[in-house]
Amino acid sequence: xxxxxxxxxxxxxxTGTVVERAERQLPSWERVRESELFVVAAxxxxxxxxxxxxxxxxxxxxxLQGYQDLATLILIWGxxxxxxxxxxxxxxxxxxxxxxxxxxxxxxxxxxxxNVSSSPILVILAGTAFAAxxxxxxGFVSLRRGGIYFAILTLAFGQMAYYMALSPLAxxxxxxxxxxxxxxxxxxxxxxxxxxxPGLDWLVGTWKYVLVGGIAVLCVAAANRILHSPYGxxxxxxxxNEQRAEFVGLNVWRxxxxxxxxxxxxxxxxxxxxxxxxxxxxxxxxxxxxSGEVVIMAVLGGVGSLFGPIVGAGVYLYVENIVSGVQQLxxxxxxxxxxxxxVEEPVVILDGFGAYWHLILGLVxxxxxxxxxxxxxxxxxxxxxxxxxxxxxx
Amino acid sequence: MSVLAEVxxxxxxxxxxxxxxxxxxxxxxxxxxxxxxxxxxxxxLYLIGTYAGLLxxxxxxxxxxxxxDWGYTPIGxxxxxxxxxxxxxxxxxxxxLLMERFVARPFYDRPDTDQILLTFGLAIVxxxxxxxxxxxxSYNFARPGWASGQVxxxxxxxxPEWRLYIIGITAAVVVLVYGLIEYTDFGLVVRAGTRDxxxxxxxxxxxxxxxxxxxxxxxxxxGVAGVVxxxxxxxxxxxxxxxxxxxxxxxxxxGVGSITGAVxxxxxxxxxxxxxxxxxxxxxxxxxxxxxxxxxxxRPQGLLGVEEVTP
Numbered sequence: 001x002x003x004x005x006x007x008x009x010x011x012x013x014x015t016g017t018v019v020e021r022a023e024r025q026l027p028s029w030e031r032v033r034e035s036e037l038f039v040v041a042a043x044x045x046x047x048x049x050x051x052x053x054x055x056x057x058x059x060x061x062x063x064l065q066g067y068q069d070l071a072t073l074i075l076i077w078g079x080x081x082x083x084x085x086x087x088x089x090x091x092x093x094x095x096x097x098x099x100x101x102x103x104x105x106x107x108x109x110x111x112x113x114x115n116v117s118s119s120p121i122l123v124i125l126a127g128t129a130f131a132a133x134x135x136x137x138x139g140f141v142s143l144r145r146g147g148i149y150f151a152i153l154t155l156a157f158g159q160m161a162y163y164m165a166l167s168p169l170a171x172x173x174x175x176x177x178x179x180x181x182x183x184x185x186x187x188x189x190x191x192x193x194x195x196x197x198p199g200l201d202w203l204v205g206t207w208k209y210v211l212v213g214g215i216a217v218l219c220v221a222a223a224n225r226i227l228h229s230p231y232g233x234x235x236x237x238x239x240x241n242e243q244r245a246e247f248v249g250l251n252v253w254r255x256x257x258x259x260x261x262x263x264x265x266x267x268x269x270x271x272x273x274x275x276x277x278x279x280x281x282x283x284x285x286x287x288x289x290x291s292g293e294v295v296i297m298a299v300l301g302g303v304g305s306l307f308g309p310i311v312g313a314g315v316y317l318y319v320e321n322i323v324s325g326v327q328q329l330x331x332x333x334x335x336x337x338x339x340x341x342x343v344e345e346p347v348v349i350l351d352g353f354g355a356y357w358h359l360i361l362g363l364v365x366x367x368x369x370x371x372x373x374x375x376x377x378x379x380x381x382x383x384x385x386x387x388x389x390x391x392x393x394x
Numbered sequence: 395m396s397v398l399a400e401v402x403x404x405x406x407x408x409x410x411x412x413x414x415x416x417x418x419x420x421x422x423x424x425x426x427x428x429x430x431x432x433x434x435x436x437x438x439l440y441l442i443g444t445y446a447g448l449l450x451x452x453x454x455x456x457x458x459x460x461x462x463d464w465g466y467t468p469i470g471x472x473x474x475x476x477x478x479x480x481x482x483x484x485x486x487x488x489x490x491l492l493m494e495r496f497v498a499r500p501f502y503d504r505p506d507t508d509q510i511l512l513t514f515g516l517a518i519v520x521x522x523x524x525x526x527x528x529x530x531x532s533y534n535f536a537r538p539g540w541a542s543g544q545v546x547x548x549x550x551x552x553x554p555e556w557r558l559y560i561i562g563i564t565a566a567v568v569v570l571v572y573g574l575i576e577y578t579d580f581g582l583v584v585r586a587g588t589r590d591x592x593x594x595x596x597x598x599x600x601x602x603x604x605x606x607x608x609x610x611x612x613x614x615x616x617g618v619a620g621v622v623x624x625x626x627x628x629x630x631x632x633x634x635x636x637x638x639x640x641x642x643x644x645x646x647x648x649g650v651g652s653i654t655g656a657v658x659x660x661x662x663x664x665x666x667x668x669x670x671x672x673x674x675x676x677x678x679x680x681x682x683x684x685x686x687x688x689x690x691x692x693r694p695q696g697l698l699g700v701e702e703v704t705p
Contacts, residue, residue: 160683359522366515
């Protein structure tokens with residue numbers, strides 16, 4: 001008995017050494033990469049450079065000119081997909097009803113802007129609050145059954161939201177026509193959203209992009225903080241083995257509900273931003289294809305990583321908006337017909353290529369599910385570590 | 395029209411609505427109950443059934459899509475409805491067998507979210523293929539000539555004959571499937587597999603053949619639903635996904651794996667729709683989801699579902 005305290009002290013010392021050793025063995029680059037400050041800083045730089053690289057940099061060729069708005073849209077859907085992935089990739093719950101939160105927030109933001117205040121920040125807050133609240137209610141009902149039932153129930157209640165907006169609430173939502181009365185004021189009462197940023201418009205374009213980009217950075221920071229906190233660890237524990245998490249005394253149901261609410265909140269932020277982006281809320285934002293799209297984005301980009309879904313959103317929207325406009329698939333790739341042709345007589349591989357984009361995306365999606373469960377981001381990581389091995393690192 | 399006549403008419407309409415859901419839901423339910431495989435592509439099987447039925451029953455004129463590009467503007471066999479009712483389920487049965495072997499079987503051991511994602515992706519692919527082949531427009535799937543008229547019923551007065559046929563065909567098919575599951579050795583194995591697959595395997599019964607058949611039968615039912623339900627709605631590539639969501643609700647309300655549950659759930663949803671269409675049309679679609687929510691809050695395993703044996 002008397003040596004027990006000594007033992008404990010030893011144990012504590014041991015743990016200390018283990019941690020220290022582990023830290024010493026970690027290459028400094030990896031430690032930097034893991035740190036929150038680095039993640040946020042890198043995201044900020046990436047978000048700031050993104051529209052320039054995407055739409056204006058001379059290297060990307062004429063194909064992308066004039067797609068500044070697409071860059072904004074990609075960030076909005078990126079936030080949506082990132083929040084969705086907090087649920088699917090980290091807690092292991094597949095929701096097919098996230099359109100309810102995206103659409104709900106979009107409508108709430110629109111109605112709020114028309115009736116209460118047109119300040120962008122308040123509009124976003126109103127939409128997000130509405131989404132968080134409805135996520136709590138829908139989560140409460142849907143989480144009564146786990147696994148597949150959860151997917152089916154979220155799908156069903158998402159559709160319910162669609163039909164609510166379509167008909168019983170048509171007086172508020174505008175029914176089939178969507179909500180057209182969105183009013184938008186100046187950001188902080190000073191900056192008009194559609195005006196270019198003075199001096200920086202070559203880089204980031206309009207104030208609208210600055211607003212969306214700023215919120216995207218905040219969202220990444222928040223998601224990163226959640227995932228690296230003990231709370232986020234519990235989410236992962238639930239994904240790995242729900243029963244075991246239950247046995248160690250965690251209230252799994254509560255954590256799942258919280259994960260659902262958090263991801264619904266992200267969807268709400270994105271939905272409100274979408275209202276600000278388009279100044280119009282289409283009824284289709286409630287339809288279950290919207291939920292399907294975010295599922296595709298997250299899986300395509302890679303679930304279980306912070307940035308994968310954002311990449312997935314980018315790829316999806318790029319294909320949807322640009323590749324679908326390509327009439328002929330030629331070798332070498334020449335882009336939409338009105339832009340410069342690199343070769344006099346390119347070889348036509350497929351005529352009417354644009355019409356196939358959905359099919360091709362579907363096939364790629366199936367292939368990713370079967371072959372690369374970690375998506376594009378997982379592929380990046382694998383290639384990265386392979387390169388590092390080649391370079392003589394670990 | 396008297397109140398009684400109106401009530402009976404609404405009830406019959408509900409029965410007919412529910413019948414289609416029952417046909418789709420039974421397939422979903424037995425596949426989900428027995429194989430533990432969630433098939434989001436089940437609506438795609440319905441879609442295949444409808445288009446195949448359309449092709450067999452009449453000549454359709456294709457104006458856009460790949461078929462038109464290739465020069466096949468009028469296609470169809472004009473064989474009539476009864477052959478379609480035999481051929482289409484056989485074709486979709488074969489599709490179901492292929493699906494079990496090459497899609498479902500490799501995924502039995504993967505997490506159910508992967509199964510959902512895979513079948514969801516497949517559903518998109520099938521839908522897009524049909525869109526490319528036939529174009530996005532809607533076709534009119536005519537009722538068979540012998541059932542296109544009105545019939546005189548005692549209380550109701552005139553009633554569309556076709557709706558009665560739908561109820562009749564569905565009843566016959568359900569009885570057939572019920573007999574198959576409840577009174578044959580095959581059904582015994584399937585039911586046992588639904589309750590506890592591991593125990594059945596331990597008893598020395600190989601489940602792969604019954605699993606194949608269950609998937610085939612489930613798919614064939616979706617095919618029947620496609621042919622029978624085809625004339626009710628306009629036929630376009632989206633009908634598969636449109637039928638999927640209410641059918642899943644039927645499964646969840648009735649209880650997974652239970653045929654009587656699927657019938658009960660289908661009738662409940664059909665009647666709810668019909669009553670609300672008559673009383674408060676703008677709430678008709680919302681009503682079925684409210685119904686599902688109420689049932690689930692009261693009885694999470696569904697009305698006739700059994701608590702699963704935890705592995």
